[in-house]
Amino acid sequence: MSSHIMSAFDEELKYLNRRISEMGGLAEQMCADAVHALVNGDSALAQKVISDDVILDNAEREIQEKAIVTIAKRQPMAADLREIIGTLRIAADLERVGDLGKNNAKRVIAVQGTGVPRKLARGLEHLSELSLVQLKEVLDVFANRSAQKAEAIRQRDEEIDAMYTSLFRELLTYMMEDPRNITTCTHLLFCAKNIERIGDHATNIAETIYYIATGAQPQGERPKDDSSNTLGAVVE
């Protein structure tokens, strides 16, 4: 897109974009660290994730303030307006992603006693990889504003949901096998849910990018393959 006649406006938009990328990078790192801390029982790393969340919260607040000043000063129209509103929404999603990472990190202490069974650890790591790839790619798409790629990422959330459902099933099995697993498995269940929701936020961001780029909402329902809400309802 061509430049603004007022170059200071371009600078302000660039600044907001840069801050979003930084927030995205940090949120991604926090989530990866949290899962790492979880499967390795690394409480120092968990502590770091918890303190990093403050940085993310501050970044969101700062983006919000800058965006409001820009709206007041520039009275943006059309694509500019969509971009600034989109920035606010993405910052809010990334802040939530950070919270989810932090919540996982907090559970490290709780599962430390029993440790995380190898097989479950693999499952969690895999789920986490899927979510983080989703997040990373969506941040790349934010940088280049491709509506097509945003739409493609949105379609992929299905994979994460399916993976989450299978992990859910596995955790249930562990709990049924031995009630002593219940505490740990319940925590891990929350962790898995948190990770799945990171994927949802990445999907939100993809939809926001699609809107920024086209001015339209992406068509059709979000693909969903999360059948965990009916799982165990009928036990043979």
Added chain:
Amino acid sequence: MNMMTEAAVEKALDQRMNDLSYKMIGKDVSVYYGEKRALFDVNLNVRQNTVTALIGPSGCGKSTFLRTLNRMNDTIDNCRVTGRITLDGDDIYDPSIDVVELRARVGMVFQKPNPFPKSIYENISYGPRIHGLARSKADMDQIVEASLQRAGLWNEVKDRLQESGTGLSGGQQQRLCIARAIAVSPEVILMDEPCSALDPIATAKVEELIHELRSNYTIVIVTHSMQQAARVSQRTAMFHLGQLVEENDTDKMFTNPDDQRTQDYIMGRFG
């Protein structure tokens, strides 16, 4: 017998409704100033009880188009208009049209306030008098007061109605001209940058007035303020180099316009 499906009948009726809701229709309107062509086959319809904003860079032909709607261009030497413009279906360039009457039905407010060098009262009463709209002095007083009230000027001038209109401040003069325009109860009001000399409060008053007038009148406004166009209009037309490049719902125009030139213009980007 010509069998029409129910749907086809519905559609024809809708179509008719739509045609009727166009207060003015401009078809292939071109304007020349001597050899210079200022408008190129503009097709723009003005909807009834709607505020239509005309936007576009300086010199693109907004004022020229606006003036074709009440034949103000007639007053400019060497200005020639081609195409067809109708008001309620009647060709306003038809030789049988009484231009004075036309301008009473299609009133105009200019960018620069231009009160007559007469009293405030006479500025308002002049139009109603020549069109015979008041039967008595009391009638006229009533029209003058109501018009000034609607233009948000009454409280400021009610004690000095006999003073000259030219002695008012710029913003007051503009509201006086608006009061003058509505005093003859026009059907369409054309406004050419009516707020360019007004402070934010006076601007807000004029915008509130435009909003109010919309239920009884049809309004076409030229403005350089994108925010103003977004605030007051329901339809927006974008002109560029004498051409109409896009006409759309205002909400769409300012969030997601179809034309790249509109896009660049409203966002203040280099075209």
